Amino acid sequence: MCGIAGILANSFAPVQLETLIQRMQTALQHRGPDDHGIYISTDGQAAIAHTRLAILDLSPAGHQPMATADGRYWITFNGEIYNFQKLRHHLETQGEQFHSQTDTEVILKLYQRFGADCVNHLRGMFALAIWDNREKTCFLARDPLGIKPLYYYHSGSTLIFASELRAILATGLPSIQPSIAGLYGYLVSGSVPEPHTLIEGIHCLPAGNWLSWQSGQLTQHQYWQIDFTSETISQPEAIAKVRTALIDSIQHHFISDVPVGIFLSGGIDSTAVVALSRQTQQGELRTYSIAFRETDWNEGQIARQVAEVFGTNHTEYQITASLGRELFPKFLATLDQPSIDGFNTFCVSRIARDDGTKVVLSGLGGDELFGGYPSFQKIPQMVHWGKQLQRLSQIRTQLGMGLEYWGRSTQLKRLGDFLQQPPTITAAYRSFRGIFSHQEASVIAHHYLPDLPLPTRSTDTSSPVSSLEDQVSLLEITRYMRDQLLRDSDVTSMAWGLELRVPLVDRVLVETISSIPSSIRLAPGKQLLIQAVPDLPEWVFNRPKQGFFFPFEQWIAGEWQDYFCNINCPKHIQLKPWYRRWSLAVLQYWWERVIA
Structure with missing residues (x-):
């Protein structure tokens, strides 16, 4: 790149x-x-x-x-x-x-x-x-x-x-x-x-x-957009179709005149990439992972076990609160625009580049394509209950306003935001995935830009697709994955001169599997992906989903306090959970560097 x-x-x-x-x-x-x-x-x-x-x-x-x-x-x-x-x-x-x-x-x-x-x-x-x-x-x-x-x-x-x-x-x-x-x-x-x-x-x-x-x-x-028009296909046919498409994508993503490594978190997606890579590639495979002292967040042992099973040359790097604090200023300077994510990729990219690797594969995209997030179950439920309450439209709107303004938790505030809108998939998605509610975001935006008109609540611009679950998949792909995961991965890997490739975010792969009905493709627990990669060890997928996260809440309350203590924000805005404080701190740093 x-x-x-x-x-x-x-x-x-x-x-x-x-x-x-x-x-x-x-x-x-x-x-x-x-x-x-x-x-x-x-x-x-x-x-x-x-x-x-x-x-x-x-x-x-x-x-x-x-x-x-x-x-x-x-x-x-x-x-x-x-x-x-x-x-x-x-x-x-x-x-x-x-x-x-x-x-x-x-x-x-x-x-x-x-x-x-x-x-x-x-x-x-x-x-x-x-x-x-x-x-x-x-x-x-x-x-x-x-x-x-x-x-x-x-x-x-x-x-x-x-x-x-x-x-x-x-x-x-x-x-x-x-x-x-x-x-x-x-x-x-x-x-x-x-x-x-x-x-x-x-x-x-x-x-x-x-x-x-x-x-x-x-x-x-x-010139291109995703088409989720489904075809009639049996479960065994779908499994075979996905496996063939995955192997084809992995093979294409190894085209390089320099060695290619793999980010390995120990989750289903990155392990699937390692398993398929071992099938398609001869010789040494390099894998890289992050470990923590905090046991609740540490997947280092799982990643080491995966590396041992598939015979990779594995490098593990333990990130402590102190080391993370040393890297944080460079991370902030790296960001082209603020984000609540990206520090994980920033750290593991450094490890790979220090090891002499110039190209890595990531398992990014598996959750969006194969239904790995709770959103695939929760958002259709929200839409269902929203439609039930629509019969009581006046009560529903008043309840929503009350929750948004007076709700004690951030989840209740965002739920109140949802109840004031038509119960669409997009509105439910914004509420479920959101950081601040519409009212809170408007107040903070006005705090930063007092001379500009307050923003209006976003409208639903999504195109209907074949099922509610497909609509969630489309939103996860075009919003969370594209606006956050892919953008952060590009900026934070390139900060170290590292090319990051995403074989699960491949045009041919997406076009091949998008026609599989959502009842099969998005079955809970990423069952289709697991069945298409039978090499996956059972102890990888038979454990709770954790995600590639850092123990930020503990770090912000401890050694990182000075980065997060003076937040430029109206006093009545709640700054818990930790990602709210993070989002405003990163925004504030970017604002002072670029705008002020």
Whole structure:
């Protein structure tokens, strides 16, 4: 993975344009320590930059920005295309000649032939920009599931884009005005929901979308979305289908010219990745895990047992409150936008990189695709009871207002929020997954931005799919996974110059299994995944789900107190559970660094 950036305009002098693009490149240097490059068009309309983490074709032939032989097309690309060898072979049969062993060159050739439709041929994670030096157009695209981020700022005829928000801000061109929509979204959910950011005017290109710039005008198009239309299939057929798709995805995600490691928590998803990797790969497998002194949170022993069963070269790193406290300032500086998550990936990424590994696989995505969260049972129940209470609409609304304002627990406040809305899956999801209720988030947002209008309660914009459980799956994939888990994984792994791959978040895998009826695919306890990977030890899946969490509550009450004691927040807002205090502390640090 790498860092990409660019400026498209016709209003800058060449010297100024070069200065601006160099600032952007410097802001992304951590994403690509192996190489860097800049291209500025002769007419001064385009400047694109790249910082490279070399994974495929480690030679200078992989240098970016990369151009076609005639100099017409120039690309800056972040990500990996796992089917590039197959695509390359097909292009060679059509007479194309290649000068490198990179996936980047394959994308260029595809764009030459197919234009914007090239993205439909790509299997992988990507954010890319291609400048057409003849037509004076630029094509930008983001992968279907949003694994790689792509931010942009459009003002007048100028378009600025980058892998991280900080690179756009480094130009000094956007005025740093906080976004009330981004702030409210963060307070409600714990992450800034795309397409918003915390800066007004800077947007995140939605997953599965491309953007075209020409003469200062933008065109946006959605080229992919998940389809949960179910087919008739038996349980044994579904198991076989999932197993074949999983093995295929694992094999593709090992395509690399450097060693590939695996994050191992000891849970079902990461153990499944290890088990399937052992089946498909010969030789050494490196695994990495975190352990704690606090026994209630420590899964180190389970991870060690998994590593022993599958014969991996295992590295365990014990994180104490003191060591975590030392790492916390760097973590805060790493965050491109505030989040209530990410510190776990930040720590384990450091371990892998210190061990000399440049690429790792993660089990992220298994819960969303196979129904591993309590939300798959709880949210449909909330919708059912909400519809029952809808007959008493006035009482229901008054009860909701009372709970939101006077409820003693944060759960009751969010339940009150839900009761004041139509009982949809989206409303129930926001309540179940939420951090602060609408009323609390509005008060905090007004505290930060007193001169802006208060935000309104979010409306239901989701598209209906075949079952309530499929709707929950869609929300978990497009909100929690995309806005938080994937974004945090990208930023925190790239802080150490590490490429993180997610074989369970694969376009072909998702397209293959999304047609399996939710009654099979989302059966409680991730039964379909367990049955599709019979190599899983019983003692891995026959224990309570724990998740990859840290003992933050104890640490915040102890050695980390000074980071969390002076929270800028209205006094009547409850700061328990711990993640509320965390969310506001991280927001406050980011705000003081970027906004103040």
